[in-house]
Amino acid sequence: MGNSELSYYLPSRADGVNDMYLHIGFNAPDRFLDPSRVCAVWAILRLRHPALASRVHMHSYDDIRFVLTPPRCPEDALERASASLEYKHGVSKDAVIDEYLNGPRTLSNERLSYLIVSQPHIPLPSPSSTLPESAEDDSRPMKSHYDILFCAMHYLGDGMALHQFANDFFKLLGGSHTQPQLDTLLCEEWQACWAKAHVEGAVFANAMEDRLGQITANVRFKHAVARIDFRNDQNKLIGGQSFPRPSAKRPRHTIVPTKSYDAETTKKVLKRCKANSVSISAALFSICNLAWARLSPKSPELPMMMYSALNLRPYLEKRSLHDSYWFLAIGYFNVILPTFVPKGSPAATFWLRAHCAKEQSSRAVKSKMVVYRSRLMAEERARRAKAWGKEDDEKENGTRVGPPPIPRSPPAKPPSGACMGLSLLGNLDGIYQHGEFADVGLHTLTTGSRQRQGGMLLFGYTFAGKLWISFGYDEHGFDETASKFWDNVLKVTDEFLIA
Structure with a gap:
């Protein structure tokens, strides 16, 4: 791996x-x-x-x-x-x-x-509501x-x-x-x-890190530059908002409340976003930002940081010995927006923050350092996973030794916690070729994953001509703030994208 x-x-x-x-x-x-x-x-x-x-x-x-x-x-x-x-x-x-x-x-x-x-x-539904009127309807x-x-x-x-x-x-x-x-x-x-199963390496697709491009010339210098850039980029991440958690721990129970908007409403949303020069994905960052701000956070002076996945497939070299598309190729980027809501036009604030999200997303995708940052982030995530995995195994085996003495605290840094994650899948009708299986009518799509205790992720996508927003979260891992936030997400969507 x-x-x-x-x-x-x-x-x-x-x-x-x-x-x-x-x-x-x-x-x-x-x-x-x-x-x-x-x-x-x-x-x-x-x-x-x-x-x-x-x-x-x-x-x-x-x-x-x-x-x-x-x-x-x-x-x-x-x-x-x-x-x-x-x-x-x-x-x-x-x-x-x-x-x-x-x-x-x-x-x-x-x-x-x-x-x-x-x-x-x-x-x-009755056939008359789903099929066009024609003489052939009865033969279907x-x-x-x-x-x-x-x-x-x-x-x-x-x-x-x-x-x-x-x-x-x-x-x-x-x-x-x-x-x-x-x-x-x-x-x-x-x-x-x-028939030629003995051919080595032809079974699995290459790992992402093997296809992100190799650093060849001036190796030591480029590695040093990449690590400095990565550290500086990480130091810019400031986020001081988080969902309150209950005092008593309860078993994880993930729920996925989902809202879909009909085709006509979805067209209206797309038209409004286009008129304001942003995508639905950028608008969803702004929706979550204002939905959170309306909960009156305790520290409105601190910004809200949200993370999202970055599709790294366009950056991969075509060096795989197997043509399967089943391999992992994602990085991460963050969007940071203010938490306070200024007086004046709420609509102006909404679209301004959507533009800010668009700019930050575009900067992450188009950065010349995106490959190096993704490689180093993968190294960092693997390093943490190994440390946590070893700790989990030691606890299970009863060999866990207490943590070492805590060293003297370094100078205080700004908080860098992410409030939540957004999985923005875009227009899935660009992937599903509905005309290739016309007798099979796809109409509903929900996606997600099993979560850790206190997990949370909001999904946004269009499918079957409809806009879908879903919010998967551990209902036992948060207090009532999580459900209030979801209600606010729907209200803000109606207010700025639909009304």
């Missing part, structure tokens, strides 16, 4: 922190959800992306490896896929997600991915509602991999292939993958 993968693996061992899920609700003719068809599609994609079918062996904190035993034949690949596939009937999508987030861990070192198919038997096959949950370890990949995979899944599931054709395709994939 590379540093980024390791930094996600070590914290996940105990209770599955950061185990990802992607829920998609859709309507489809029942024939597309025949168990044989679903399993064949799942098996084909696990062959194309071997990391999904692999295991993890940990030899030391510095030596953690993906391991894969090749399937002996197509039937073996199908049997293994079936072992990581589950069907549920009469279970709502909320119940499926809640069980994944708060129940016993679904994934493990021996099972890095899992697929759940659920049919909750939710009545569909009846459709049922289904929910699918794609589950995968975060160290296998990022959100882009997860959504690209879901698109490929539905292209096969809802495409024109018959069952015999899918079975033939499975055999062809097995032949292509394992």
